[in-house]
Amino acid sequence: MNYDNFPSKLLENAVAEFSKLPGIGRKTALRLVLHLLNQNKDEVRKFGNTIIQLRDEVKHCKSCFNISDTDICDICANPKRDKSTICVVESIRDVMSIERTQQYNGIYHVLGGIISPMDGIGPSDLRIQPLIEKAEHEDLTEIILALSTTMEGDTTNFYLYKKLKPHEVPVTTIARGISIGDELEYTDEITLGRSLLNRMPFDKSL
Amino acid sequence: MNYDNFPSKLLENAVAEFSKLPGIGRKTALRLVLHLLNQNKDEVRKFGNTIIQLRDEVKHCKSCFNISDTDICDICANPKRDKSTICVVESIRDVMSIERTQQYNGIYHVLGGIISPMDGIGPSDLRIQPLIEKAEHEDLTEIILALSTTMEGDTTNFYLYKKLKPHEVPVTTIARGISIGDELEYTDEITLGRSLLNRMPFDKSL
Structure with a gap:
């Protein structure tokens, strides 16, 4: 039996597919797959097909590539x-x-x-x-x-x-500078230095 | 234009499907969908179909329901x-x-x-x-x-x-008790109380 003790090959495959996504580990993948297993078949088919359709039919704007x-x-x-x-x-x-x-x-x-x-x-x-x-x-x-x-x-x-x-x-x-709502005390010195160098007339900053 | 400014209905649908998963918000969903968009079509088709196949073909053990x-x-x-x-x-x-x-x-x-x-x-x-x-x-x-x-x-x-x-x-x-590696100081009193009540002979606890 493998390390993860998957009781089913189908389950293992689905978990492996989800694990390929960025930021999704084996444990999260298993949780997502088990969630899908609890949905009805039509829902899951819609999930799978929507993603396939997106990849197959998506276009990029010929001008800006959006x-x-x-x-x-x-x-x-x-x-x-x-x-x-x-x-x-x-x-x-x-x-x-x-x-x-x-x-x-x-x-x-x-x-x-x-x-x-x-x-x-x-x-x-x-x-x-x-x-x-x-x-x-x-x-x-x-x-x-x-x-x-x-x-x-x-x-x-x-x-x-x-x-x-x-x-x-x-x-x-x-513009690079201090984020709105940030306190100077907690701003890194590079950002703070840049925001000093790139200071601007007060009446233009509003 | 809607709140999220989706440039494509296909994209919006795919993000909506991912957002239905537990613990996946709109931002994460978008990240996952854009990742899939960067994969080749066969990979994405495999992803979708593996999940559909799992839901369609999965069985539960007639004895233990695993x-x-x-x-x-x-x-x-x-x-x-x-x-x-x-x-x-x-x-x-x-x-x-x-x-x-x-x-x-x-x-x-x-x-x-x-x-x-x-x-x-x-x-x-x-x-x-x-x-x-x-x-x-x-x-x-x-x-x-x-x-x-x-x-x-x-x-x-x-x-x-x-x-x-x-x-x-x-x-x-x-058994309910203190987790292996836990320090008593940081254990909640209910667990600590239970583990005292349910104490066991030392030679049996190894």
Whole structure:
């Protein structure tokens, strides 16, 4: 008998599939599978088929590479959005986060990751070339880099900046500083130092 | 646009399905779905189909109600296991936990839950009647109640004890006491009190 004493091969397979998901260990996987076993067959079939259908039928917007049910996503197709401002993000999760702020009226460009030599992700694995082409051929007023404030994010920012510079598009990056609600005492010194260096006129900060 | 700004209905459906799982919120669901989107289609199809297959084809052992690929599970079918000792547990997860201890050589009876009026689970929702019948018709030497040490577990223990008593089978319950590795200082007083009351000869405790 194996280490986990699975009473059924079917059960073991299902647990193995769930365990492949990020952040789901064997114990959680077993709990989820046993939960599904207690649902009726139609529910479980719907669960499985919804996921298969998503993977089979999902499209990416041909312009910004956001996930979309149509060839061009709702954001790119919206005539009210400013097409001359492009916000560069890592993933569609970031698009959703920025959309929730309701502070941005331009369009996006989803890179599909960030440069991370540790994980074997280089510039050619990302959608950088189409961005350069947009900078070259379209009449852009601004490219906003909105990547994670990690070493990988900074590396990618720097790489993109170098590639975009020859095309004379203003390239900006989102502000780094103290999070709203944070106390200075508990802020790390790098963030605090950066927020001092990048201080701004009080009447513009409201 | 809805609160979560899903760029795709397919994506939204898949996230909704994952969110139904216990302990999985919208954010985690989105992370899992985006992970699956990055896998190849065959992998995702395998994921979905494995779960559907499990639910469609899973069997329960006709004797102990453990999950099984066959009519009688491996444990009940094992000639080396003592069929006169039945360990009553809540779910197949508990069977797996006890099997891992390698301390038990009897068979099991899986109740399928515990009595929990708060969740609307009464005795008739559990596999109690088949257990009573075993006590009545089979030649048993012991029934071990191995339920959670919660109020619901205790209620179920008490209910089972009352139902089993007329059949003159010795009914025991697993020991409650200080966990191995615990310090007395941090043990709650009820557990500590019980473990004092139920103290045992030192030479038997090894």
